[in-house]
């Protein structure tokens with residue numbers, strides 16, 4: 001794709017964004033939207049959200065942060081308390097271990113949540129996607145587009161990235177070529193909502209989709 005084609009794709013992406021935002025008024029907020037500007041909660045919520053349904057992440061984070069909302073208090077909780085709060089996320093035992101490890105490391109560094117992808121990924125349970133999501137939610141940093149299962153699936157269906165794209169970091173690089181810069185930060189949250197309401201994993205609701213005429217429906 002040359003520069004002119006990238007520019008044309010950016011216009012298409014901008015129109016897709018406008019139309020989806022226009023119908024998004026009644027959609028439930030994403031789990032992460034509750035923790036904007038709150039680094040510890042954003043990091044924990046991002047980690048817990050991996051491979052977990054939004055409603056379960058929302059319930060788990062609410063229950064957990066009612067017990068402890070900072071790393072040192074988190075370390076005072078018993079395993080039973082943590083597991084009781086996060087039992088509905090996927091892999092609760094593994095994530096409870098990550099939670100203890102992350103809290104320990106944060107306490108060692110004075111409680112601050114790291115502000116780089118590399119430093120975040122040095123924490124157990126924090127991969128590229130969780131790190132990018134944490135930076136966006138906690139600090140408003142939007143140098144990258146958070147690519148999760150919703151963004152990957154929908155971007156392929158819309159033809160924004162090639163069908164064979166598998167790895168989130170690669171999808172991020174390709175998406176940045178065709179997404180207007182000002183939309184990078186919002187794209188993930190909007191696609192999570194859109195992926196739950198309309199462009200669902202199975203049986204997407206193309207008949208009522210506001211971008212049907214802009215979407216090649218690749219793989220649908």
Ligand code: SF4
Nearest residue numbers: 199204206209212215
């Ligand atoms: S037309 Fe269908 S596949 Fe394309 S974005 Fe809409 S729901 Fe998804």
